Amino acid sequence: MQLTSDLTITKSPHTRIHEVDFSHLEFGRHTTDHMFVADYKNGEWQTPTIVPYSNLSLNPVTLALHYGQTVFEGMKAFRMADKNVSLFRPFKHHERFNTSLTRMCMPNVPEDLFIQGIHKLVEIDSAWVPSEEGSSLYIRPFMIASEERFGVKVSDEYKFIIVAGPVGPYYAMPLRLRIEREYVRAARGGTGYAKCGGNYGGAFLPTQLAKQDGYDQVMWTDAVEHKYIEECGTMNLLFRINDVIVTPTLSSSILDGVTRDSILTLAADMDFTVEKRQVSVEEIRDGFKGNTMQEAFGAGTAAVVAPVQTINIDGEDFDLPAWNEKSFMMQVKMKLSNIRRGVDADNYEWNYIV
Ligand SMILES: Cc1ncc(COP(=O)(O)O)c(C=O)c1O
CATH class of the missing domain: 3.20.10.10 (D-amino Acid Aminotransferase, subunit A, domain 2)
Structure with missing residues (x-):
């Protein structure tokens, strides 16, 4: 897939990867160095960005915090035997993301924005994709209603964000x-x-x-x-x-x-x-x-x-x-x-x- 040039990237000046013990990964504990953010405003998607992973700053009356217009996905990237990195069925996850968004009255995310967002983020943070047997990089695309209003209404503005983090094998008890x-x-x-x-x-x-x-x-x-x-x-x-x-x-x-x-x-x-x-x-x-x-x-x-x-x-x-x-x-x-x-x-x- 041709990657869009319409993406601004700000690299993190340092990495947190050395803080992680890849042989004892706990699900959901670590996030990679970067995140992907695309804003939806005035009926269209704005230029997406990849920026250093950071907290979000939200107005207290951000609609998602009150009325639950939030949707997410959960998928994985794997380190293959030949050291390449593969995403597992990202097109099916994209399809489901849009199905969820439609149900929650939120704008759909175009396929190239979703796939390229994940592709670029995983590429930039590829050192975080574990190679230990059974481990993987968990990827969490999500969207929130970001308009700032008290009233119960369908938001006119949204944030589509992708974050990721390494996870270990799942040795759950039966x-x-x-x-x-x-x-x-x-x-x-x-x-x-x-x-x-x-x-x-x-x-x-x-x-x-x-x-x-x-x-x-x-x-x-x-x-x-x-x-x-x-x-x-x-x-x-x-x-x-x-x-x-x-x-x-x-x-x-x-x-x-x-x-x-x-x-x-x-x-x-x-x-x-x-x-x-x-x-x-x-x-x-x-x-x-x-x-x-x-x-x-x-x-x-x-x-x-x-x-x-x-x-x-x-x-x-x-x-x-x-x-x-x-x-x-x-x-x-x-x-x-x-x-x-x-x-x-x-x-x-x-x-x-x-
Ligand atoms: C409610 C629910 N059912 C089923 C699944 C399994 O779906 P998948 O195999 O796509 O992870 C999930 C996880 O995403 C879930 O949250």
């Missing part, structure tokens, strides 16, 4: 999940399919309550009957039931996860039958009782694959069978990692080389 039958994350017609800030703020209380009872996260169910499984806090859910890979169908209350989509594509390649359909709580319970529930896992950019150990259904804990390297979720995780690192063929052109 998850203990509780099926949520009271609180709701998202309802049909709401904002569940958009990656907007409010969806996460609203999920904190039920998740805290589950944590107090010894669970890591809740498994959200539909808002009307609490009967069908939706997704997890920051992950889509997949099951292996009777050797079929099953996942809830996307709807306006579920985020269209890039990891979910990639895993389903690879599952079909691995000759698994894939079913995208409604998954009821009763089917999960029956799966445990009839010993057909073989695997359950969360899929998302941060963890890639997070194995589920226990699912609590209406107060009763059900345990998944032990898994090993031959389990579907571990095999597909390895396949995905090999594609990203350029070790296996990238048949679907998911890698964008910086």
